[in-house]
Amino acid sequence: MHKLCAIDGISEPGSKGFDHSPKGPVFVVRYDGQIFVYANNCPHLGVNLEWEPDRFLDKEDRLIQCCMHGALFRIEDGECLSGPCVGDSLTPVPHEIKDNTIYLFD
Known part of the structure; x- marks a missing residue:
């Protein structure tokens, strides 16, 4: 397993990106007391999703938004x-x- 980060390092609600992991670029979303981890890759264009470092959520912090x-x-x-x-x-x-x-499976 690969150690990613402490949960407390991510605001609630909030998100954080990681460029180097065994799974490639990933990001974590902390929302409603839960943790979600996704590949940092838009299914439409294959680009990274964040607007700026660690900004994956919309203005209301309710949805993930693609910057492209x-x-x-x-x-x-x-x-x-x-x-x-x-x-x-x-x-x-x-x-x-x-x-x-948070740990990622290798």
Whole structure:
């Protein structure tokens, strides 16, 4: 397993990106007391999603938003709700939380 970060290092709600992991670029969203980890890759264009470092959420911190074309993705399952990739989903990254730390499976 690969140690990613402590949960406390991410605001609630909030997000944080990681360029180097065994799974390639990934990002973590902390929302509603839960942790979600996705590949940092838009299903439409294959670009990174963040607007600026660690900014993956929309202004209301309720949806993940792509910086390239504004597509909106549901945090809980990564499904695209609006934009050119409606019906597609972000790729979830298998992870585990242990001792308040997020680990990725190798």
